Amino acid sequence: MSLHIHERPARSPYSSSTHGATRPDAASTTTQAVSLHLRGVEKRFGDNQVLRGIDLDIEAGQFVAIVGKSGCGKSTLLRLLVGLDQHTGGDISFHDEYGNSAKADARIVFQEPRLLPWFNVAKNVAVGLGEGIDKDEARTKALAALWEVHLRNKAEEWPSQLSGGQRQRVALARALVSRPGLLVLDEPLGALDALTRISMQTLIARVWRELGFTAVLVTHDVSEAVHLADRVIVLGEGRISLDLSIPQPHSRKHGDAELAELEGQLLEAILKDR
Amino acid sequence: MALADLTFSRTLKQTNKRIPSFPRLGRAHVLPLVVPVTLIALWQLGSSTGFISDRIMPSPVAVTQAFWSEAASGDLGHNILVSAGRALAGLLVGGTIGFLLGIINGVSKLSEQLTDTTLQMIRTIPHLALIPLVILWFGIGEEAKLFLTSLGVLFPIYLNTYHGVRNVDRDLLEMGRIYGMSRWSLFRKVIFPGALPSIFVGLRYALGIMWLTLIVSESIAASSGLGYMANNAREFMMTDVVVLALVIYALLGKLADVIARRLEGWTLSWNAAYQK
Numbered sequence: 001m002s003l004h005i006h007e008r009p010a011r012s013p014y015s016s017s018t019h020g021a022t023r024p025d026a027a028s029t030t031t032q033a034v035s036l037h038l039r040g041v042e043k044r045f046g047d048n049q050v051l052r053g054i055d056l057d058i059e060a061g062q063f064v065a066i067v068g069k070s071g072c073g074k075s076t077l078l079r080l081l082v083g084l085d086q087h088t089g090g091d092i093s094f095h096d097e098y099g100n101s102a103k104a105d106a107r108i109v110f111q112e113p114r115l116l117p118w119f120n121v122a123k124n125v126a127v128g129l130g131e132g133i134d135k136d137e138a139r140t141k142a143l144a145a146l147w148e149v150h151l152r153n154k155a156e157e158w159p160s161q162l163s164g165g166q167r168q169r170v171a172l173a174r175a176l177v178s179r180p181g182l183l184v185l186d187e188p189l190g191a192l193d194a195l196t197r198i199s200m201q202t203l204i205a206r207v208w209r210e211l212g213f214t215a216v217l218v219t220h221d222v223s224e225a226v227h228l229a230d231r232v233i234v235l236g237e238g239r240i241s242l243d244l245s246i247p248q249p250h251s252r253k254h255g256d257a258e259l260a261e262l263e264g265q266l267l268e269a270i271l272k273d274r
Numbered sequence: 275m276a277l278a279d280l281t282f283s284r285t286l287k288q289t290n291k292r293i294p295s296f297p298r299l300g301r302a303h304v305l306p307l308v309v310p311v312t313l314i315a316l317w318q319l320g321s322s323t324g325f326i327s328d329r330i331m332p333s334p335v336a337v338t339q340a341f342w343s344e345a346a347s348g349d350l351g352h353n354i355l356v357s358a359g360r361a362l363a364g365l366l367v368g369g370t371i372g373f374l375l376g377i378i379n380g381v382s383k384l385s386e387q388l389t390d391t392t393l394q395m396i397r398t399i400p401h402l403a404l405i406p407l408v409i410l411w412f413g414i415g416e417e418a419k420l421f422l423t424s425l426g427v428l429f430p431i432y433l434n435t436y437h438g439v440r441n442v443d444r445d446l447l448e449m450g451r452i453y454g455m456s457r458w459s460l461f462r463k464v465i466f467p468g469a470l471p472s473i474f475v476g477l478r479y480a481l482g483i484m485w486l487t488l489i490v491s492e493s494i495a496a497s498s499g500l501g502y503m504a505n506n507a508r509e510f511m512m513t514d515v516v517v518l519a520l521v522i523y524a525l526l527g528k529l530a531d532v533i534a535r536r537l538e539g540w541t542l543s544w545n546a547a548y549q550k
Contacts, residue, residue, distance in 0.1 A: 082452060107452075114449040118467040118544040127463070130454045158544045174453075 033060035034181035042089030052238040063215040065225035068235035082106040106182040107175035113167035115159040122155040128174035145177035165196035242269040332514040340514035357499040364423025372431030380439025414495035426487040427480040434476025438469030
């Protein structure tokens with residue numbers, strides 16, 4: 001298994017000036033990214049062993065994509081990472097930037113937006129801040145997070161009034177509003193049309209560069225994985241069958257020849273797994 | 275013209291949501307009145323021509339006169355107030371019990387297993403069949419009416435609240451748990467609003483049953499209220515007062531439904547089905 005040293009891309013100053021507004025202060029803090037360490041992680045449901053000894057280290061601030069055929073255990077692995085399920089063997093730990101063991105304040109974006117239809121967009125984002133936070137402060141932070149996903153002007157709308165892509169951006173804002181150290185994306189673009197998907201990819205890449213959280217993306221779209229991630233992990237039969245780093249700098253064009261080749265390599269690895 | 279009106283009010287709504295839409299006498303306000311007004315006109319015509327006997331069915335004019343004389347004596351107002359008070363008390367007691375049971379059984383598996391079967395059994399007994407027993411227990415006082423109305427109201431509210439809670443989107447519940455919601459906020463932010471459309475269905479069913487139960491129990495044993503007024507009038511062959519009581523039931527029923535509908539539109543404005 002390859003373990004390569006990844007250099008953090010420099011955090012870009014907030015370059016996007018398309019809004020014509022100044023960036024709200026409350027959003028300018030970056031995250032405390034966590035690193036993930038998995039040792040021999042196993043998960044079984046009754047007799048069915050889904051994960052068979054996963055060893056994996058993910059550095060703080062890295063963008064890792066996990067790909068594989070359906071049923072390969074990628075969603076199970078993801079549910080273990082955010083604590084939705086408990087692993088049946090092995091060990092999962094999280095460390096902060098100084099190597100101290102840390103609590104994983106993981107946030108997750110699902111394939112469906114899962115917004116509360118009876119809350120307006122701003123209140124939905126504020127759900128991401130958790131309990132016991134001052135109302136005005138919650139609203140300020142929520143609006144700042146909406147600004148990041150270019151939906152500041154939709155703050156008072158109902159979710160039912162938004163398009164599918166906009167709803168998914170609200171879900172992203174909700175996940176990011178608490179500045180999590182780890183963001184887990186469970187096929188977040190699976191339900192979107194091709195064009196919306198491309199603009200969402202750009203958006204995800206940008207917020208990741210700006211905020212510096214650790215990102216784990218589960219997807220079955222190899223091209224998406226290659227486009228976004230520093231490192232792609234292929235899961236097959238509950239094991240890691242390929243660990244490939246994507247060295248290209250992070251302003252990747254769709255249709256790049258080198259990326260296309262990596263994509264071919266990955267597809268081969270996935271399909272070979274039988 | 276009506277179409278132009280409609281487009282105008284729509285653009286108005288889109289450009290500025292703060293402007294309240296004033297009710298105007300459009301097609302939507304006139305159409306629902308067409309059938310009742312025609313029926314009343316035919317009825318009056320039948321009575322005036324002698325086609326409908328006064329002994330069987332008094333004319334609308336006679337009913338209106340009965341209304342004036344009853345209202346002038348103060349009996350009518352008193353009887354309406356008494357009946358409405360009983361109805362509300364029954365709705366409050368039965369509705370609260372049904373709502374709480376529905377929530378608890380929807381949330382807690384243990385409580386559901388413990389009580390749901392019993393509730394379903396009791397539910398199948400027509401509650402009006404309990405009248406003889408209730409008279410033996412409570413006599414013919416207020417308790418008997420409160421008991422019957424509450425019992426009648428309880429089950430539609432229980433069933434629909436329970437159903438609503440059980441059908442709250444699992445994905446949203448999971449989301450709430452991942453985002454660290456406490457049990458109370460999970461209830462307040464996810465479960466209750468999710469169940470609300472269903473609870474309103476229960477409430478509207480309950481309103482119908484509330485009037486029915488009340489009228490029956492007032493006809494059997496009471497010394498005031500609309501049911502008593504109608505039953506008393508029957509003994510003196512005052513058909514106009516009997517029909518007046520029926521008309522008032524219809525109006526009160528409609529009023530209750532309008533209030534429930536308003537409440538629904540107001541609390542469920544997020545739901546596309548209730549957006550105007």
